[in-house]
Amino acid sequence: MTMWRSLLFIPVLEEKFLAKAASRGADAIVLDLEAGVDPARKVEARVALPGAVSRLAPEVDVTVRINALWTQAFRDLEVCVIDGVSAIHLPLCETAAQVHAVSEMIGELERERGLPQGEIRLVTLLESAGAVLNARQIATASPRLVAMTVGVEDYATSMGVAATPDVLKPAVQQVNQAARAASIASFAVAASMSDFRDIDGLRAAASYARAIGSTGGYAVHPAQVAVLNDVFSPTxxxxxxxxxxxxxxxxxxxxxxxxxxxxxxxxxxxxxxxxxxxxxxxxxxx
Known part of the structure; x- marks a missing residue:
């Protein structure tokens, strides 16, 4: 099972964040090609990705969040199935069939490029009510899949409400159960990412998530990393x-x-x- 306690998002085009990414204490860096990149700069981000990976990979586990399926995601995969990338995060994942298709494309690129088969892993972001209901099938869709999580803001929007603990906790529990039944990790934490200054709120949400089976969580600010590392480490x-x-x-x-x-x-x-x-x-x- 993947042992990452903290995964820190870094926009791939932001040099000031890239420069310090490896020193922030996160177990893994998530180079972001999706929400952290302006739509007009997607091509630029893809061009920059390999250099960012080679720069960071010797110091910290490097992962990549691609864009949602299909066309943009395939363009992203063309540049991120490379040596130094530990895992790919698939946003807005809805079905097991999507996981299977992405896994197959990664495998094809690995073969073409002489990379070890299956070395690049997958993490799915379940970001709708339908996706959470499909969690069990998604969790067992591919041997490449090592973790899953809940995309809290999109999930809450699909439910027609704000991302409060009351609406997020049942989704986190369901995703945790599906992940653990499949012997994979869960990075689901019932906390909104919109207020990264609410460190106490993050600690409370992460502690709850750990108590029901989550193994780690995502950070959008370095201040959140220490909290996640502390909560998800054994006392x-x-x-x-x-x-x-x-x-x-x-x-x-x-x-x-x-x-x-x-x-x-x-x-x-x-x-x-x-x-x-x-x-x-x-x-x-x-």
């Missing part, structure tokens, strides 16, 4: 418990026991699996 108490559970389980296995106890709690396989996941997340976050 010292969680790591201590997890390490002791793993150690106790290994000891029980050596002694031929099926279950054991830690702090008076009966430890069986589901708790061991959870503990190993926490340890892995702790290692990934340093």
């Amino acid at each position: 010292e108490a969680e790591l201590d418990w997890a390490r002791r559970v793993v150690e106790a389980a290994e000891t029980a296995t050596r002694q031929g026991q099926g279950v054991t106890k830690v702090d008076g709690q009966m430890i069986d396989l589901p708790l061991v699996i959870r503990a190993r996941s926490i340890v892995a997340r702790g290692q990934a976050s340093g």
Whole structure:
């Protein structure tokens, strides 16, 4: 499962943001070809993308948000299926068929360019009520798919309301369940991106999202990165418990026991699996 806690959007044509992108602390950078680029500058952005990737990739995981299907997206894929790109974010994804089509095109470009098959991964942005209802099918549409999220503003608009926690939380829960059922990550957080100064609100929303299964979230401002990294990292108490559970389980296995106890709690396989996941997340976050 993808271990990114924070993914920071960077408009590909904004040099002042590109220059500091790798030092912002985000686990991954999202070079934006979609909302962060004026429609009149799309061609310019595509020309600039490979240089931005080669500049950042040695220092941080680089991903790209392409435009929505179809024509603009295919033009974007032509320039972003290159060495150094870890994943592609597909906005306004509505169906499993769309995921399959994009995955197939990425695979064709990988073959043409001699890139390792399947190395460039996919993340889907579900941004309508219909897309959220299709979350289960979308989550299992391609082995290339490693995560999904809710595009909160577009989703709320499709519901005819503002992007408040009340309307976003059910969508986040549904996407989380679909993602976890498919053993992929979820970057869904029930918070509007419009007010990036509301750090306390982001922390509350991210904490709720983590409590119901989200593994990370998106940032549009560097100030949000530290919050996401903190919320989506295991606490010292969680790591201590997890390490002791793993150690106790290994000891029980050596002694031929099926279950054991830690702090008076009966430890069986589901708790061991959870503990190993926490340890892995702790290692990934340093």
